[in-house]
Structures are given as C-alpha cells and as structure tokens.
Ligand SMILES: *[C@@H]1O[C@H](CO)[C@@H](O)[C@H](O)[C@H]1NC(C)=O
Ligand SMILES: *[C@@H]1O[C@H](CO)[C@@H](O)[C@H](O)[C@H]1NC(C)=O
Ligand SMILES: *[C@@H]1O[C@H](CO)[C@@H](O)[C@H](O)[C@H]1NC(C)=O
Ligand SMILES: *[C@@H]1O[C@H](CO)[C@@H](O)[C@H](O)[C@H]1NC(C)=O
C-alpha cells in the first residue's frame with residue numbers, strides 16, 4: 001500500500017512536470033478533483049519525486065545474481081518490475097539518466113537466470129517487458145528492446161488469437177471459447193496464470209501489458 005501511495009505521488013508529480021502523459025484513458029481532469037492547479041516549481045516537484053523513491057530503494061533488498069526482492073514482500077516478483085519502469089519513466093520525463101545504472105543492474109540481476117522474466121503469474125513477464133520498453137525509450141540501449149521482445153514472445157503464447165476464437169479452442173485448454181462474451185470477442189485476451197487446462201482466468205493487467213508491448217514491438 002505504501003508503495004502504491006508513493007507510485008501515485010510520483011506519477012502525479014511527474015504528470016504535472018510534463019503537462020500530460022500520453023495514455024489511452026480519458027485524461028480530462030474530473031470535476032470533483034480539488035485544487036488541481038499546481039504552483040510548486042518543477043525543480044521542487046522533481047525533488048519530491050526523488051524523495052519518494054528513497055523508501056522504495058530501502059525496501060529493495062536481496063539483489064542477488066538472479067533476483068531482486070522487496071523486503072516486505074520477498075516472494076512477489078512483479079512489484080520490483082513496476083519500480084524499474086517508474087525509475088526509467090522518471091528519467092525519460094525529466095530528461096536525465098539518474099537511475100540508468102540502477103535500472104541496468106536490476107535488469108541484469110533478474111535476466112541472468114530468467115531471461116524471459118517468467119514468474120508465478122503470466123503478467124509478471126509482461127511487467128518486465130513493459131519496464132524494458134520504458135527503459136529502452138529512456139536510455140536507448142538495444143538490450144532493453146530484446147528484453148521487451150522476449151516478453152512479447154512469452155505473452156503472445158498466452159494470448160487468444162482471432163483464429164482461436166474461430167476454432168473455439170486455445171492450445172492446451174480444454175474449454176470451448178465462445179464466439180462472444182458480454183463485452184465482445186475474447187480475441188486479444190491474455191491469460192493471467194498457467195493453472196491448467198480448465199483455466200479461464202484472463203485479466204486486465206496481462207491483457208493491457210501485452211497490448212502495450214504489441215503496439216511497441
Ligand atoms: C472525459 O472526462 C470528462 C470529465 O469527467 C467528461 O466530461 C468527458 O465526457 C469524458 N470524455 C470521454 C470521451 O469520455
Ligand atoms: C484547496 O485549497 C483551499 C484554499 O487554499 C483550501 O481551503 C482547501 O482546503 C483545499 N482543498 C483540499 C481538498 O485540499
Ligand atoms: C534474502 O535471500 C536470502 C537467500 O535466498 C534469504 O535467506 C533471506 O531471507 C532473504 N532476505 C530477505 C529480507 O528477503
Ligand atoms: C534533453 O537533454 C539533451 C542533452 O542535454 C538536450 O539536447 C535535449 O534538448 C533535452 N530534451 C528535452 C526534451 O529537454
């Protein structure tokens with residue numbers, strides 16, 4: 001929760017640094033938001049964001065040859081990936097390379113023994129792919145593009161294609177894909193976890209992350 005609060009604080013501060021971060025959602029300020037006119041100078045806002053990162057660095061332990069973990073949630077593997085993308089995004093938005101070495105060293109730790117970033121949940125690999133995309137945009141290192149492509153290839157295997165919908169089946173699954181669900185076709189949906197042949201859990205995080213990778217790669 002602390003981490004999420006910090007992420008929101010960092011993103012809000014950054015958003016005001018840059019005016020508007022391009023996103024696919026409706027960025028019109030909702031009328032019920034209060035005091036949205038930010039008068040704090042840009043330099044102060046950047047400083048606030050940097051300060052917000054510090055507790056997260058303090059929480060990030062166990063950077064070993066094959067892992068990075070948060071102290072308060074060691075087995076959870078996707079959260080560190082979300083932190084890498086915030087660092088890279090911060091550098092990109094502020095036109096700096098402050099965290100370049102850190103991001104590179106974190107990625108190297110994780111990728112050493114886990115080059116496609118697979119984890120307990122399928123969306124974990126896609127979190128790292130999305131982080132790699134942000135890092136590539138911020139630092140231009142082609143290695144990150146490779147990481148993003150690896151992640152894409154992984155996500156592709158767990159994403160329902162139009163042909164699967166037409167056939168009514170997905171490789172390895174034993175249930176019938178309906179032609180339509182309540183909001184439209186299931187094509188483009190990405191599975192959340194490799195649970196077995198009766199797994200029908202497709203979630204927004206996996207689907208959204210894979211969709212961003214598909215557009216970028
Ligand atoms: C975006 O949000 C604003 C404010 O809530 C609303 O007035 C507007 O209709 C929304 N636009 C779309 C395309 O949903
Ligand atoms: C917004 O700013 C006004 C004037 O400074 C203040 O009285 C009010 O408490 C603020 N509202 C919030 C939600 O911070
Ligand atoms: C760090 O990793 C070591 C070895 O895997 C483990 O024994 C230890 O509990 C970890 N520490 C934390 C704080 O997660
Ligand atoms: C970013 O920094 C570089 C090198 O200092 C400069 O050439 C470029 O104009 C800057 N871009 C922005 C968007 O500030």
Ligand SMILES: *[C@@H]1O[C@H](CO)[C@@H](O)[C@H](O)[C@H]1NC(C)=O
Pocket residue numbers: 116150153154157
């Ligand atoms: C994707 O599936 C193909 C065909 O089953 C397999 O050869 C490939 O190794 C898989 N790729 C990843 C990254 O899982």
Ligand SMILES: *[C@@H]1O[C@H](CO)[C@@H](O)[C@H](O)[C@H]1NC(C)=O
Pocket residue numbers: 174175196197198
């Ligand atoms: C699908 O496989 C699961 C085991 O993974 C099994 O429990 C279930 O009965 C199977 N369903 C059908 C329709 O074959």
